Structures are given as C-alpha cells and as structure tokens.
Amino acid sequence: MKKQFLGLLLLLCSAYATSLAQSTPAILPGFTAYAAPAEEGVNISQRRGVVKWNDANTTVHFYCHISNPGSLKVILNAKADAAATVNIAVNGENKNVEVPVGSEFSDREVLKTKIKKAGFYDIAVSGVKKSGDVFADINSIKLEGSATKNIQFNPKPWRRSASVHLNYTPPAGKEVEWFYGEIKVPEGEDKVGTYFMSCGFHRGYFGMQVNSPTERRIIFSVWDAGGEPETRDNVKYEDQVRLLAKGDSVVASGFGGEGTGGHSHWLYNWKAGNTYKFLMHSVPEGSHTTYTAYFFVPEHNEWKLIASFRAPKDGKYMGHLYSFLENFSFENGNLHRKGFFGNHWIKTPQGEWYPLNTAKFTNDATARANDRLDYGGGADGAWFYLWTSGFIPANAQRGDMFEHTPNTTPPVINLPKF
Structure with a gap:
C-alpha cells in the first residue's frame, strides 16, 4: 500500500511539474520588436521598448518559434497617454484591446488561441484609434499556456539576424597568392543593411554592401595586429x-568597433541580378604581408584597384578563406536576404589555379545562442548560396558541407598597369 501511495505521489508531482513547465510564461521584450513597413512613426528602443508610436500605417511585430502545439494566451503589457485601442493578431485570429492609460505599464489579456502545428509565429500589433499622442508604449508581449513549452524567441536587444559563412579549404600544401570569387544577389534580396562578402581571409574581407536606399559600396578592410577590440x-x-x-574615388581610413584596422570603400551602384567579380592578392615580405583588392567594373570592362594595405606581424599568404552574408542593421533584421557565391578559385605563387568547389557552413554567436533560428545555405548548380532572416525554418546546420558543380575554367585576369 505504501508503495502504491508513493507511486501515486510521484505521479502527481511529475504531473504538477509538467503543468508548471507548460504554463511558464514567455515574455517577449518590447525592444525585440520590428516595425513594418519601416521603423517610421514608431521607435524601438533598446532601453524602453516600443515608444513614440503615432503612425496608424505602422504595424509592430513580435516573432517566436513554437515547437509544442497547444493552448496560447496573449497578454499585452503596455501603457498610453490617453484612451487608445490596438488590434493584436496571431495564428489567424485577432482582437481589439484598450490600452491601459497611465504612467505605469499594465497587463491586458487579449486573446486565447489553439496552436495546431509547430513553426514560427508573428504577433502583429496595429493601431486602431488614439485620443492622445501614441497608440501604445509596449513593454512586452506575455504568452501563457501549454504552447510556451520550449518556445524560442530572441530575448536580447540585438535585432540583427544571424550571420552565415562559407569556409573554403584549398588543396593541401598549396599557398594562396591570389583569391578570386563572384557574387550574384537575386532581385528583392538586396535589403538595406546587408553585406555580401566574397573574398575573406585571416586578416580581412572584401565584398559589397547595401548602406541605404540610395547608397551601395564595395568594401575592403584589413585588421590590425594586437587584438584591440x-x-x-x-x-x-x-x-x-x-x-x-x-x-x-576610393575612400580609405582606419576603423574600430569590430576590432580595428584599415578600411576602404568605393561608392558603386551595383544591381541585384548581376554577377560581380572580386580578386584578392597577397605578397609576404618578411614579417609583413601586403594585401590588395581589385573589383571588376562591368560597365568599363576592367579591373579597378580598391586599395592595398600592408599588414604587420603576418608574413604569410592568405589563409582561412571564406565568404559570408551579414545583416548589420537592427531595424530590418526581420527581412529575408539571400546571396549566391560561386566560381571561387585560388592561384599559387607557382601560377597554378585550383577551384574551390566545396565549402563548410558555419554561423555566428547569434545562431549558436539560439537567439535566431532562421538561416541557411546550400549548393545550387554552380553556385553556393547563403540566406538569413525572414523567420522561416533553417535548412542547414553548423558544420554542414556543401559541394556545387565543379568549376572547370580558371578566370582570365588582366589587371591595369601602374
């Protein structure tokens, strides 16, 4: 009898623990939200969350990944300076709710819904009416119910998506004097705040960037020695x-904030859908190495010198060859971006060309911490591809190996004479 009682007690305790685990609230901080169509008429503050929201055309979005289908209750933690109403939509359901008026944040239960399948979910908050300056200052969205078990969301104010990389391995024993590669960005994937990097190596990186709706750059940088962050x-x-x-017309200067070093960029209105060519050169000299970057300008049908930097405490040819795709803007870290990387070759000091047909997929600390799950890459014909963001399921994991159709014809390089 005592054993039966003990077994029943353990069963009840287990059920109670499971119930607690299932009902643990998930709190999505206001500072992790995104605004659409753009962060205008609202401010997403790292310290204060969603504030100064006065534009009815702007919708505020919170994203999460639910792996355990079940019940979900949505609670808004917010305040307004005067009577205001917002609409919250999730899982095909929506409901209007009056925002608490006052100087303190308060909870308002909005709706309950049944999550039927695992996946990413968007909790969209839109303004309905306001009598004061703002629709709502939002501190957080609280989620309760069995669907919160093992829920994933980004808890940090770092709203960039994960960076993803292709790592190339030259043939064993071959030194890399030259490193050549190409990039093609599909139309619509060239979002502001994206860096498509073709030719990276142990001391620097070389690629193209979208800096604003009106500005694009070709960027080449080399890190200092010493490790100053x-x-x-x-x-x-x-x-x-x-x-x-x-x-x-190339601008060159020092840089900091992500390590330090020498930076160069050329303002160039590159276009999605076109293929662009990049070429790196390395010359070791004692304990230094000179790194030089060239970009092929299709409109002129010639290679352009971007910059040449002399790097101390080096003295070797290029190593750790890689490409990457990076979202460097916080405001639109929810938008999908994708790039194709291909026709990568190395040339040795002896003049031998070797193709780089295989690549290892890796990602950054944001992905490794599971703050973001929406990233991937692969091979498609003669190209590798990388993508990040969009809140769609990952299609690659760190360490995956990709192989594309072999490169067969080395590039023909005719550099300008100085």
Whole structure:
C-alpha cells in the first residue's frame, strides 16, 4: 500500500511539474520588436521598448518559434497617454484591446488561441484609434499556456539576424597568392543593411554592401595586429595596418568597433541580378604581408584597384578563406536576404589555379545562442548560396558541407598597369 501511495505521489508531482513547465510564461521584450513597413512613426528602443508610436500605417511585430502545439494566451503589457485601442493578431485570429492609460505599464489579456502545428509565429500589433499622442508604449508581449513549452524567441536587444559563412579549404600544401570569387544577389534580396562578402581571409574581407536606399559600396578592410577590440587610438604604431595605395574615388581610413584596422570603400551602384567579380592578392615580405583588392567594373570592362594595405606581424599568404552574408542593421533584421557565391578559385605563387568547389557552413554567436533560428545555405548548380532572416525554418546546420558543380575554367585576369 505504501508503495502504491508513493507511486501515486510521484505521479502527481511529475504531473504538477509538467503543468508548471507548460504554463511558464514567455515574455517577449518590447525592444525585440520590428516595425513594418519601416521603423517610421514608431521607435524601438533598446532601453524602453516600443515608444513614440503615432503612425496608424505602422504595424509592430513580435516573432517566436513554437515547437509544442497547444493552448496560447496573449497578454499585452503596455501603457498610453490617453484612451487608445490596438488590434493584436496571431495564428489567424485577432482582437481589439484598450490600452491601459497611465504612467505605469499594465497587463491586458487579449486573446486565447489553439496552436495546431509547430513553426514560427508573428504577433502583429496595429493601431486602431488614439485620443492622445501614441497608440501604445509596449513593454512586452506575455504568452501563457501549454504552447510556451520550449518556445524560442530572441530575448536580447540585438535585432540583427544571424550571420552565415562559407569556409573554403584549398588543396593541401598549396599557398594562396591570389583569391578570386563572384557574387550574384537575386532581385528583392538586396535589403538595406546587408553585406555580401566574397573574398575573406585571416586578416580581412572584401565584398559589397547595401548602406541605404540610395547608397551601395564595395568594401575592403584589413585588421590590425594586437587584438584591440574597439578603439584604433589604442593600437601601437607597429601593430597598425598601413595604406599603400587606393583607387580613384576610393575612400580609405582606419576603423574600430569590430576590432580595428584599415578600411576602404568605393561608392558603386551595383544591381541585384548581376554577377560581380572580386580578386584578392597577397605578397609576404618578411614579417609583413601586403594585401590588395581589385573589383571588376562591368560597365568599363576592367579591373579597378580598391586599395592595398600592408599588414604587420603576418608574413604569410592568405589563409582561412571564406565568404559570408551579414545583416548589420537592427531595424530590418526581420527581412529575408539571400546571396549566391560561386566560381571561387585560388592561384599559387607557382601560377597554378585550383577551384574551390566545396565549402563548410558555419554561423555566428547569434545562431549558436539560439537567439535566431532562421538561416541557411546550400549548393545550387554552380553556385553556393547563403540566406538569413525572414523567420522561416533553417535548412542547414553548423558544420554542414556543401559541394556545387565543379568549376572547370580558371578566370582570365588582366589587371591595369601602374
């Protein structure tokens, strides 16, 4: 009898623990939200969440991934300066709710819904009417119910999506004097705040960027020695990368904030749908190496010098070859972006060309922390591809190997004479 009682007690405790686990609320902070069609008429503050929301055409979105179908209750934690109503929509259901008026954030239960399948869900908050300055200042969206078990969402104010990489391995024993690659960005995938990097190596990176609706750049940078993370003024002279040359209209300077080093960029209105060519050159000289980047300008049918930097405490050819796709803007870290990377080759100091037909997929700390689950890559014909964001399921995992149709014809390079 005692054993039966003990077994019943353990069963009840287990059921109670399971119930607690299932009903643990998930709190999606206001600072993780995104605004659409753009972050205008609202501000997403890292400290205060959703504030200054006064535009009825702007919708605020919170995203999560639900892996355990079940019941879900949505609670709005917000305040307004005067009577206001917002609409909250999720899982095909929506409901209007009056926002608490006052100086303190308060909860308002909005709706209950039944999640029938696992996947990403968008909790969309839109303005209905207001009598004051704002529709709502939103501190958080609280979710309760069995569907919150093992729920995933980004709990941090870092609203960029995960960065994804292709890592290439040259043939064993071959030194890399030249590194060639191409990029093609599909139409519509060239979102503002995206860097498509073709030719990366152990000291730098070279690719193209979308900086604003009206500005695009070709960017080449080389890191200093010494490991200073933020401020170049802290880097010793003997550890600093030095600019040796730059192309016409190229801007060159130092940089900090992501390590430090020498930066160069050329304003160039590259277009989605076109293929662009990149070429890196390395020349070791004692304990230094000179790195030079060239970009092929299709309108002129010629290679353009971007810049040449001399890197201290190096003295070797290029290693750790890679490409990457990065979303560097916070405001639109919810928007999908994709790029194709292909026809990568290396050339040795002996003049031998070798294709890079295989690549290892990796990602950054955002992905490794499971803050974002929407990323991937693969091979498609003669191209590799990388994508990030959009809140769709990942199609690749860290360490996956990709192989595309073999490159067969080395590039023909006719560089300008100086």
